[in-house]
Amino acid sequence: MKILQIIPFFTPSRGGSVIVQYYISKELCKRGHEVTIITTDFEFDKEYAKTLEKIGVKVIPFHCIVNIKLFLISLGMGKWLKKEIRNFDVIHMHDFRSYQNVIVHHYAKKYNISYILQPHGSTPRVIEKKRLKWLFDVFFGYKILKDASKVIAVSKEEAEYDRQMGANNKKISVIYNGMDIEYFKNLPEYGAFKKKYGINKKIILYLGRIHKSKGIDFVIKSFSKLVEEANDVILVIAGSDDGYKAELEKLIEKLNLIGKVKFTGFLDEEDKISAYTDADLFVHTVQYMGGVGLTPLESILCDTPVIVTEECGEVIKEANAGYWVKYGDVNDLREKMKSILENPEEGEKMVKRGKKYITEYLTWSKNTEKILKNYLEVSGGT
Numbered sequence: 001m002k003i004l005q006i007i008p009f010f011t012p013s014r015g016g017s018v019i020v021q022y023y024i025s026k027e028l029c030k031r032g033h034e035v036t037i038i039t040t041d042f043e044f045d046k047e048y049a050k051t052l053e054k055i056g057v058k059v060i061p062f063h064c065i066v067n068i069k070l071f072l073i074s075l076g077m078g079k080w081l082k083k084e085i086r087n088f089d090v091i092h093m094h095d096f097r098s099y100q101n102v103i104v105h106h107y108a109k110k111y112n113i114s115y116i117l118q119p120h121g122s123t124p125r126v127i128e129k130k131r132l133k134w135l136f137d138v139f140f141g142y143k144i145l146k147d148a149s150k151v152i153a154v155s156k157e158e159a160e161y162d163r164q165m166g167a168n169n170k171k172i173s174v175i176y177n178g179m180d181i182e183y184f185k186n187l188p189e190y191g192a193f194k195k196k197y198g199i200n201k202k203i204i205l206y207l208g209r210i211h212k213s214k215g216i217d218f219v220i221k222s223f224s225k226l227v228e229e230a231n232d233v234i235l236v237i238a239g240s241d242d243g244y245k246a247e248l249e250k251l252i253e254k255l256n257l258i259g260k261v262k263f264t265g266f267l268d269e270e271d272k273i274s275a276y277t278d279a280d281l282f283v284h285t286v287q288y289m290g291g292v293g294l295t296p297l298e299s300i301l302c303d304t305p306v307i308v309t310e311e312c313g314e315v316i317k318e319a320n321a322g323y324w325v326k327y328g329d330v331n332d333l334r335e336k337m338k339s340i341l342e343n344p345e346e347g348e349k350m351v352k353r354g355k356k357y358i359t360e361y362l363t364w365s366k367n368t369e370k371i372l373k374n375y376l377e378v379s380g381g382t
Helices: 016-030 046-053 075-087 099-110 130-147 156-164 192-196 216-226 245-254 269-278 295-301 314-319 330-342 344-361 364-379
Strands: 002-006 034-040 058-062 066-068 071-073 090-094 115-118 150-153 172-174 202-207 233-238 261-265 281-284 306-309 323-325
Touching: 002 016, 002 099, 016 034, 016 046, 016 090, 016 364, 034 075, 034 099, 046 058, 058 075, 071 099, 075 099, 090 099, 090 364, 099 115, 099 130, 115 130, 115 364, 150 156, 150 364, 156 172, 192 269, 202 216, 202 269, 202 295, 202 330, 216 233, 216 245, 216 330, 233 269, 269 295, 281 295, 281 330, 295 306, 295 314, 295 344, 306 330, 314 344, 323 330, 330 344
Parallel strands: 002 034, 002 090, 034 058, 090 115, 115 150, 150 172, 202 233, 202 281, 233 261, 281 306, 306 323
Antiparallel strands: 066 071
């Protein structure tokens, strides 16, 4: 089968959707399918692409001529699609509100090629750019959802949003993201991260983009309550700044937390795994429903317990693999952070349950089999 994958950008620093596409493409190629990824050259990670190209995946970046709040216009992609799109059996579009999806939708409809849409939790119009998102949906988004042969939701919550946006309920498949379990079997020596960053306290870790939607301010407020009675803990915020760090620094100063919160910036894979390994607790506190984060699962595979918000804790709840809190409940988060730090054996039980669930249900192999089934259905293979 010839498969075309589309994503606006191609760098792991942009998070989940890129990583998911990377592993899906890798697994599909292993199974003998021909996979082509088209993207833009915005923050294009050549080395990341090369690891796929070595096994036979084609990665084609088109020049981004205009960047309008991450709406990346790449005119060359349209010319290529007009010529090449009919050579593919199925198209897999990642993310939702992108110029790339608009162009692909146009040519897929024109040449009657089936496409699958995987929004990766981006369907809800929340947090920011609400008016721009509404305008996109009016002109393009509703049509893209309606015309999709299949819509892959990464959670039941996201599936409900997709239904509300007009996706046909019979076309929606809920497929949780997979995990590369083998990658986490040989963890780095404990203490490497602490040594590198000069830390000699217990670590509460946040890892991800520093963005308003991630609820990092909620973590900081809860942490400020925790350190009133615990001086042996530090909050580490790891990840690239997505325009929100300055506001968080003001909050840290206001709450007298200078010296008690450490920003590391973006971590490469080695440092990321070391951070998980050395952390005593991982927090993932997004403030809207719709997705299931990869980072809590990565943390569990590094033997570190997790706390998530109800808004993103669907898998953690199903596996009974951590604590969950309501977004904004500062006292509840403080109490649960305190509980895990003071009762590590409880965290160990959570991690054990989480690892079992991930191994049974969330490998990339099993994830890709489910996605491949959708490909075959829409392309007439079965």
